Amino acid sequence: MTAMAATATRLGLLACHACALVSRPAAAGGPARCPRCGAHLHHRKPNSIGRTWAFLIAAYVLYVPANLLPIMDTSSLIEFQRDTIMSGVVFLWTSGSWPLAGLVFFASIVVPLAKLIALTLLLVSVQRRSPWRPYERARLYRFIEFVGRWSMLDIYVVAILAALVQIQSLATIHAGPGAIAFGAVVVLSMFAASAFDPRLIWEPVNEGHD
Amino acid sequence: MTEAPRDATEIPEALAVPVRRRSFQIVWIIPIVAALIGGWLAVMAILERGPTIRITFKTAEGLEAGKTRIKYKNVDMGTVTNIELSEDRSQVIAMAELTPQAEGLLVKDTRFWVVRPRIAGSQISGLGTLVSGSYIGVDIGKSTKRKRKFTGLETPPIVTADLPGREFVLSGEDLGSLDIGSPVYLRRIQVGQVVAFALDKDGNGVTLRIFVQSPYDRYVTVNTHFWQASGIDLTLDAAGIKVQTESLASILLGGIAFQTPPGVALAAEAEKDALFTLFADQTTAMKRPVQEIATFVVYFGESLRGLSPGAPVDFSGVVIGEVKSIDAEFYPAKKEFRFPVEIEIYPERLRARNRKPRTRTKPDKIKVLLDGLVARGVRAQLKSGNLLTGQLFVALDTFPGAPPAAVDWSKSPPVLPSTPGAIEELQVMLANVTKKIEEISFDEIGADARQALAALVRTLKGMDALVLRLDQEVAPAARAALEGARKTLVSTEQTLASDAPLQQDLRAALRALTRTAESLRILADTIERHPETLIRGKQEDEP
Numbered sequence: 001m002t003a004m005a006a007t008a009t010r011l012g013l014l015a016c017h018a019c020a021l022v023s024r025p026a027a028a029g030g031p032a033r034c035p036r037c038g039a040h041l042h043h044r045k046p047n048s049i050g051r052t053w054a055f056l057i058a059a060y061v062l063y064v065p066a067n068l069l070p071i072m073d074t075s076s077l078i079e080f081q082r083d084t085i086m087s088g089v090v091f092l093w094t095s096g097s098w099p100l101a102g103l104v105f106f107a108s109i110v111v112p113l114a115k116l117i118a119l120t121l122l123l124v125s126v127q128r129r130s131p132w133r134p135y136e137r138a139r140l141y142r143f144i145e146f147v148g149r150w151s152m153l154d155i156y157v158v159a160i161l162a163a164l165v166q167i168q169s170l171a172t173i174h175a176g177p178g179a180i181a182f183g184a185v186v187v188l189s190m191f192a193a194s195a196f197d198p199r200l201i202w203e204p205v206n207e208g209h210d
Numbered sequence: 211m212t213e214a215p216r217d218a219t220e221i222p223e224a225l226a227v228p229v230r231r232r233s234f235q236i237v238w239i240i241p242i243v244a245a246l247i248g249g250w251l252a253v254m255a256i257l258e259r260g261p262t263i264r265i266t267f268k269t270a271e272g273l274e275a276g277k278t279r280i281k282y283k284n285v286d287m288g289t290v291t292n293i294e295l296s297e298d299r300s301q302v303i304a305m306a307e308l309t310p311q312a313e314g315l316l317v318k319d320t321r322f323w324v325v326r327p328r329i330a331g332s333q334i335s336g337l338g339t340l341v342s343g344s345y346i347g348v349d350i351g352k353s354t355k356r357k358r359k360f361t362g363l364e365t366p367p368i369v370t371a372d373l374p375g376r377e378f379v380l381s382g383e384d385l386g387s388l389d390i391g392s393p394v395y396l397r398r399i400q401v402g403q404v405v406a407f408a409l410d411k412d413g414n415g416v417t418l419r420i421f422v423q424s425p426y427d428r429y430v431t432v433n434t435h436f437w438q439a440s441g442i443d444l445t446l447d448a449a450g451i452k453v454q455t456e457s458l459a460s461i462l463l464g465g466i467a468f469q470t471p472p473g474v475a476l477a478a479e480a481e482k483d484a485l486f487t488l489f490a491d492q493t494t495a496m497k498r499p500v501q502e503i504a505t506f507v508v509y510f511g512e513s514l515r516g517l518s519p520g521a522p523v524d525f526s527g528v529v530i531g532e533v534k535s536i537d538a539e540f541y542p543a544k545k546e547f548r549f550p551v552e553i554e555i556y557p558e559r560l561r562a563r564n565r566k567p568r569t570r571t572k573p574d575k576i577k578v579l580l581d582g583l584v585a586r587g588v589r590a591q592l593k594s595g596n597l598l599t600g601q602l603f604v605a606l607d608t609f610p611g612a613p614p615a616a617v618d619w620s621k622s623p624p625v626l627p628s629t630p631g632a633i634e635e636l637q638v639m640l641a642n643v644t645k646k647i648e649e650i651s652f653d654e655i656g657a658d659a660r661q662a663l664a665a666l667v668r669t670l671k672g673m674d675a676l677v678l679r680l681d682q683e684v685a686p687a688a689r690a691a692l693e694g695a696r697k698t699l700v701s702t703e704q705t706l707a708s709d710a711p712l713q714q715d716l717r718a719a720l721r722a723l724t725r726t727a728e729s730l731r732i733l734a735d736t737i738e739r740h741p742e743t744l745i746r747g748k749q750e751d752e753p
Binding site: 013014021022023024025026027030031032033034035036038040041047050051054055057058059061062064065068069081177181184188191195 | 221222223224225226227228235237238240241243244245247248251252255276277
């Protein structure tokens with residue numbers, strides 16, 4: 001990592017987020033558009049920290065009902081059952097499907113929570129302009145972005161089951177309110193990840209070398 | 211900008227956009243909306259969350275945490291969330307979460323029980339749970355006191371709170387073959403059931419609670435009598451053998467019957483939880499209710515075997531009381547035992563015979579009445595009611611020839627005079643007969659008989675001689691006479707034979723006589739029709 005890399009910001013230039021064209025800021029100052037593709041040009045993602053916080057807080061809020069409310073209502077001739085994510089994991093564990101239980105636990109409980117915590121960590125560190133381990137933090141961000149799409153595993157299962165098992169009066173499966181909340185958590189955390197501008201990680205590092 | 215661009219011409223200039231100022235970041239709406247949704251979900255969850263209750267059961271058979279439902283009239287009221295053992299491990303504690311609408315049913319007398327298939331003596335229930343699994347049934351109480359901890363019933367309650375009717379309390383000697391759920395009959399119609407029973411605290415009886423359904427409960431009046439209709443009631447007493455049953459089901463399962471005794475004035479309906487006596491059988495229950503009791507003691511000379519408390523006291527065949535107790539008294543002065551029989555007499559029954567039902571018999575009136583009766587020769591007597599079983603009863607009967615006696619009013623209770631019973635009388639008579647037989651002098655009778663026999667022998671010898679003479683002298687003459695008679699008979703027979711000449715002549719003469727009679731009749735006819743012929747002679751027919 002070269003400490004004194006010539007970044008666009010350093011050079012007083014703007015890079016387009018959409019087509020990556022580098023352009024000079026408009027002479028008039030203020031907001032600008034990309035001369036090639038017409039996208040809004042920003043020095044950094046506008047209000048990145050604020051937006052990320054907003055999504056993150058929304059995700060945190062919905063994480064609670066996502067785990068407490070049932071995500072699946074199974075009703076059959078004999079019984080009626082409501083399952084939360086955790087009760088599903090417990091069921092898988094007690095019935096001996098340990099790998100599956102582990103997978104569901106990891107994908108549906110650990111990953112979303114880890115993502116939220118990691119984003120919080122990134123935000124706090126960026127807000128405090130901490131130069132602490134920027135390289136690891138950047139890798140963490142890339143991991144968060146990558147893993148986001150896998151958190152929807154549970155929702156897929158519920159959606160498929162609800163569509164498949166619809167034998168009226170014998171057995172039906174409905175998605176519970178928890179599924180909506182859980183889906184919202186995953187989507188919001190993805191939004192939060194995309195709203196975060198990873199370049200902010202490097203600002204304090206670069207400044208530190210000024 | 212820290213550094214000037216190296217080549218400004220190479221890098222295109224960005225397009226300027228008109229400034230748009232936004233004081234508020236729209237993005238913050240998202241967490242607000244999320245918080246609203248989350249809050250709403252939380253509020254809903256709290257609102258949906260009804261009360262949590264604790265029910266203790268003897269066993270968790272059929273119960274499953276998270277699955278067993280609580281149902282009232284088959285409407286879902288909640289779910290068992292947890293099942294655990296009590297600390298002393300004697301019971302099972304089921305925690306259940308109810309729906310908010312179940313809040314109202316958590317009162318003091320609400321009852322819970324596990325509905326599972328049951329086969330009881332008279333009914334089969336809960337078969338549906340074979341497929342659907344057991345659930346907890348609820349019967350909502352009527353109390354206003356709230357409660358969260360309940361003790362579950364082991365068996366479903368017989369009567370649910372919403373069933374119209376009334377409960378009554380019965381106290382009886384023993385339970386008989388009754389059980390919870392045993393039927394209650396009114397004139398052999400099942401109108402209720404036994405709800406509960408318990409042994410009295412002193413152990414001297416049982417108390418039962420019965421439920422009588424509406425509208426039959428209004429037939430339970432203050433005067434109603436209840437009795438055990440359990441099984442077969444076989445009585446063997448002075449009146450003979452009696453078999454009484456209520457219905458086939460009650461033979462097997464027992465039951466209670468009630469009725470207001472006939473002849474009792476209609477009374478007000480009994481209050482809820484009113485206390486009644488449970489009689490052992492119908493006869494006892496339907497006895498005419500007795501208000502007045504006069505107690506007397508009777509001493510009998512004979513054995514009291516066969517006389518039992520409860521035996522009737524009858525007056526010329528009408529039951530007027532019963533034997534209350536039989537004791538033994540020892541008189542050291544006379545060194546003898548006496549056996550007082552305490553009897554109860556219901557003066558009103560005597561009075562009823564007097565046809566003065568309104569006036570209450572005063573004690574002195576009883577005195578006057580009984581003194582009069584005893585003076586006329588009325589005595590107490592032991593009689594055998596049933597020769598087969600040897601049961602005795604006390605009879606008051608008139609014995610005109612009885613030695614004079616009087617009621618001993620100085621004792622308490624007063625002593626009624628008695629007379630030896632029929633059996634004893636028979637014994638005395640037999641003794642008298644034996645005595646008389648003993649008094650007969652059989653020696654003299656023997657001597658007389660011998661003399662008489664000697665005379666008889668002499669007479670017989672005389673008779674013998676007479677017969678011999680008859681045989682020798684009379685027999686030949688008689689034979690000759692008989693021979694003559696036979697000859698006469700033969701000639702008569704010949705004369706009377708149909709082909710004899712006498713017969714022929716007689717027949718011809720009879721025919722001639724017939725013809726003569728005929729012509730005479732014609733003549734008489736003619737004279738009757740034409741009497742003038744006697745004078746003018748027979749006229750020819752006119753042309």
